[in-house]
Amino acid sequence: EAEVAQSPRYKITEKSQAVAFWCDPISGHATLYWYRQILGQGPELLVQFQDESVVDDSQLPKDRFSAERLKGVDSTLKIQPAELGDSAMYLCASSRRQGGDEQYFGPGTRLTVT
């Protein structure tokens, strides 16, 4: 069964350092999402891609966060500089198309900023 792959699974970084997360969606899935899930809360959408284009990044803190999906396949989410409040689970999900389709989530990257 195809799965969304994410790496690393865990990341500990110091405040003000740069950190990057990688996501490989299910093959053939045109839509890719990055979510942030703070402990005890539901996921919050950060950015949504349709192929290589950003569809929605309204909740992405653009002063420190960036995301790219250059070839419309895998994607990278970067934080620079990291802040203590960025400690959370970062989830990637993909779906075959933008509308009306089930999202498949990856296992997430647990980020701890010290």
Place this chain on the structure above:
Amino acid sequence: QQQVKQSPQSLIVQKGGISIINCAYENTAFDYFPWYQQFPGKGPALLIAIRPDVSEKKEGRFTISFNKSAKQFSLHIMDSQPGDSATYFCAASKGTNAGKSTFGDGTTLTVKP
């Protein structure tokens, strides 16, 4: 402003019992209401979803009840099993873009053997 409120925060049920988790939403434009199941260390997985043109949807032991006038929907897990122990999230979105779902804060379900 939290658009989707979920309760209870945690729930303990005996094996074989019925687990009920409730959600309430504010935005009447929402028209897609999924429930996700999340095990520790895993991402959420879609469990069951409903659109407001029906009041109930059943898949196996899982049932969604939907009350459009009250802007509420709930998940019922019949014959709860220890393997159902997980965190459950309700969500809501408008249009066909499920990716813009607003999630509840989750309910941690423990099913005791």
